[in-house]
Amino acid sequence: xxxxxxxxxxxxxxxxxxxxxxxxxxxxxxxxxxxxxxxxxxxxxxxxxxxxxxxxxxxxxxxxxxxxxxxxxxxxxxxxxxxxxxxxxxxxxxxxxxxxxxxxxxxxxxxxxxxxxxxxxxxxxxxxxxxxxxxxxxxxxxxxxxxxxxxxxxxxxxxxxxxxxxxxxxxxxxxxxxxxxxxxxxxxxxxxxxxxxxxxxxxx
Amino acid sequence: xxxxxxxxxxxxxxxxxxxxxxxxxxxxxxxxxxxxxxxxxxxxxxxxxxxxxxxxxxxxxxxxxxxxxxxxxxxxxxxxxxxxxxxxxxxxxxxxxxxxxxxxxxxxxxxxxxxxxxxxxxxxxxxxxxxxxxxxxxxxxxxxxxxxxxxxxxxxxxxxxxxxxxxxxxxxxxxxxxxxxxxxxxxxxxxxxxxxxxxxxxxx
DNA sequence: TCAGATACTGTACACAAGTACAGTATTCTT
DNA sequence: AAGAATACTGTACTTGTGTACAGTATCTGA
Numbered sequence: 001x002x003x004x005x006x007x008x009x010x011x012x013x014x015x016x017x018x019x020x021x022x023x024x025x026x027x028x029x030x031x032x033x034x035x036x037x038x039x040x041x042x043x044x045x046x047x048x049x050x051x052x053x054x055x056x057x058x059x060x061x062x063x064x065x066x067x068x069x070x071x072x073x074x075x076x077x078x079x080x081x082x083x084x085x086x087x088x089x090x091x092x093x094x095x096x097x098x099x100x101x102x103x104x105x106x107x108x109x110x111x112x113x114x115x116x117x118x119x120x121x122x123x124x125x126x127x128x129x130x131x132x133x134x135x136x137x138x139x140x141x142x143x144x145x146x147x148x149x150x151x152x153x154x155x156x157x158x159x160x161x162x163x164x165x166x167x168x169x170x171x172x173x174x175x176x177x178x179x180x181x182x183x184x185x186x187x188x189x190x191x192x193x194x195x196x197x198x199x200x201x202x203x204x
Numbered sequence: 205x206x207x208x209x210x211x212x213x214x215x216x217x218x219x220x221x222x223x224x225x226x227x228x229x230x231x232x233x234x235x236x237x238x239x240x241x242x243x244x245x246x247x248x249x250x251x252x253x254x255x256x257x258x259x260x261x262x263x264x265x266x267x268x269x270x271x272x273x274x275x276x277x278x279x280x281x282x283x284x285x286x287x288x289x290x291x292x293x294x295x296x297x298x299x300x301x302x303x304x305x306x307x308x309x310x311x312x313x314x315x316x317x318x319x320x321x322x323x324x325x326x327x328x329x330x331x332x333x334x335x336x337x338x339x340x341x342x343x344x345x346x347x348x349x350x351x352x353x354x355x356x357x358x359x360x361x362x363x364x365x366x367x368x369x370x371x372x373x374x375x376x377x378x379x380x381x382x383x384x385x386x387x388x389x390x391x392x393x394x395x396x397x398x399x400x401x402x403x404x405x406x407x408x
Numbered sequence: 409t410c411a412g413a414t415a416c417t418g419t420a421c422a423c424a425a426g427t428a429c430a431g432t433a434t435t436c437t438t
Numbered sequence: 439a440a441g442a443a444t445a446c447t448g449t450a451c452t453t454g455t456g457t458a459c460a461g462t463a464t465c466t467g468a
Contacts, residue, residue, distance in 0.1 A: 005413095005414070005415095007414080007415075008414090016281070019227060019228075020278070020279055020280065020281065021278070023223060023228075023229060024223075024228045024229055024268045024269070025227060025228055027267065027454075027455055027456085028455070028456070028457095029454085029455070029456095037415095037416070037417085038416085038417055038418075039416070039417050039418060039419090040455080040456080040457090041416080041417080041418085041457090041458090042415070042416050042417075044456080044457080045414080045415070045416075046414095046415085049413085049414080049415095058456095060456080060457090061423075061424075061455095061456065061457090062424075062455095062456085063231065063267035063268055063423095063424055063425065063454070063455055063456075064228045064267055064268045064455080065228070065455095065456080066456095073281070073302070073303050073305045074224070074225070075224055075279060075305050076224065077220070077224065077277070080310075098277070098309055099277050099307070099309075100306075100307065100310045101277045101279050101305070101306065101307035101310070102304075102305065102306050102307075102310070102404070103303070103304065103305035103306075105302055105303075106284075106304045106305070106306070106339060106404055106406065107406055108406030108407045109406070109407065126333070129330070129333035129334075129335055130333075131333055135310060197406075197407065198404075198405060198406045198407070199403070199404070199405035199406075200306070200310055200402075200403070200404050200405075201402060201403040201404075201405075202310065202311055202312030202313070202401075202402045202403075203312045203313065203401065203402070209443095209444070209445095211444080211445075212444090231424075231425055231426085232425070232426070232427095233424080233425070233426095241445095241446070241447085242446085242447060242448080243446070243447050243448060243449090244425080244426080244427090245427090245428090245429095245446080245447080245448085246445070246446050246447075248426080248427080249444080249445070249446075250444095250445085250446095253443085253444080253445095262426095264426080264427090265426065265427090265453070265454075266425095266426085266454075267424070267425055267426075267453095267454055267455065268425080269425095269426080270426095409468100410467105410468090411466105411467095411468090412465105412466085412467085412468100413464105413465080413466075413467095414463100414464075414465070414466090415462100415463085415464080415465095416461105416462080416463085416464100417460105417461080417462080417463105418459105418460085418461085419458105419459090419460090420457100420458085420459085421456105421457080421458075421459105422455100422456090422457080422458100423454105423455085423456080423457095424453100424454080424455070424456085425452100425453085425454070425455090426451105426452085426453075426454080427450100427451080427452075427453090428449105428450085428451075428452095429448105429449090429450090429451100430447105430448085430449090431446105431447080431448085432445100432446080432447080433444100433445085433446085433447105434443105434444075434445075434446095435442100435443080435444065435445095436441105436442085436443070436444085437440100437441085437442075437443085438439100438440085438441085438442095
């Protein structure tokens with residue numbers, strides 16, 4: 001990518017910021033108004049230069065077609081629950097408490113319709129470096145392997161546990177990763193809601 | 205928020221998905237085309253109903269003014285570095301390796317221009333539940349307090365350490381949180397680049 | 409030194425897109 | 439049973455917006 005001039009970097013920064021804030025990229029005249037240009041063409045020249053240098057792409061003829069950079073981080077929204085209900089209807093964001101929005105690069109994988117987020121309560125998984133208040137990303141329906149951290153419904157509340165199966169035909173157990181909770185629960189009697197595949201921690 | 209009909213939920217889902225994918229919300233005619241409507245007013249009726257029910261807001265008169273929901277998660281982009289250079293120029297995303305995009309609700313605070321992300325290398329902070337490969341969010345310029353995890357430049361590489369200062373006038377130290385690295389380093393001789401305030405873990 | 413890129417002003421045009429008004433059939437609620 | 443909301447069709451108007459063409463001044467690299 002060719003180097004941008006100071007002015008071009010300013011314009012690019014405004015475009016990205018405006019799209020993040022407004023939900024749509026600015027029009028050429030909005031760019032012109034922001035920088036005091038008296039002609040929409042001043043903004044257009046900058047956009048064309050940015051496009052030529054690979055900093056963004058445009059969709060010709062479309063209103064607000066600028067701003068979609070080729071390396072633009074693509075974000076996904078993952079519904080977040082306090083406690084996942086037993087059924088886990090596919091209705092998705094219906095009764096979710098909110099959404100986790102994150103870009104695919106950082107997340108590391110592409111979530112599906114059965115991916116959800118869960119706020120962790122309790123410190124039963126400190127041994128796996130998952131703390132109280134963390135938000136874990138889970139995949140529903142994936143078959144858990146030995147050592148995976150899973151979300152299970154215990155006493156009408158989602159709790160994280162380690163999935164333990166010593167051999168291919170051995171019985172599966174759930175184990176808390178905290179000496180204070182030495183319980184070992186048979187996995188077959190519980191509803192495993194998802195396998196933990198990611199984590200977000202805030203306010204450390 | 206009033207309950208949405210199945211059709212309205214479909215339209216809302218399309219609007220959100222299209223904006224995530226394209227970077228701009230769809231026009232009324234694009235919605236109509238997606239659902240096979242022969243009139244842009246069919247889409248407009250749905251958008252008005254969704255607006256009336258509080259599912260989204262519109263900016264009248266603006267092209268692609270729909271899709272900005274009131275509870276729409278506002279995202280921020282935080283430049284991500286492999287190793288933070290000593291100077292840490294304010295130029296921001298210039299030499300960043302990428303961006304972490306995340307919504308403010310999940311992040312838990314509003315980042316400033318001196319907020320950056322760092323990929324963790326090594327397991328020197330497992331005692332604080334920060335693992336190799338984690339991405340930590342740091343704030344540059346904030347004064348570290350006792351117990352904070354900080355990013356410090358040691359041997360031309362950013363490393364995480366715990367900031368230790370026993371009393372108000374005591375000397376500050378940096379401590380690794382791993383028995384294998386028992387080194388205690390004087391903080392004054394090192395460049396503290398930022399205080400860790402968040403974390404993202406992937407591919408657990 | 410000279411061509412090209414940068415950084416604009418100014419006017420005008422064509423199309424994309426929001427909007428208005430009129431109308432129909434079905435479903436839901438009271 | 440009545441009224442409102444839902445879920446559209448169809449046409450037309452107006453504005454927002456991308457685009458084209460013409461022109462000026464400054465700066466930068468070959």
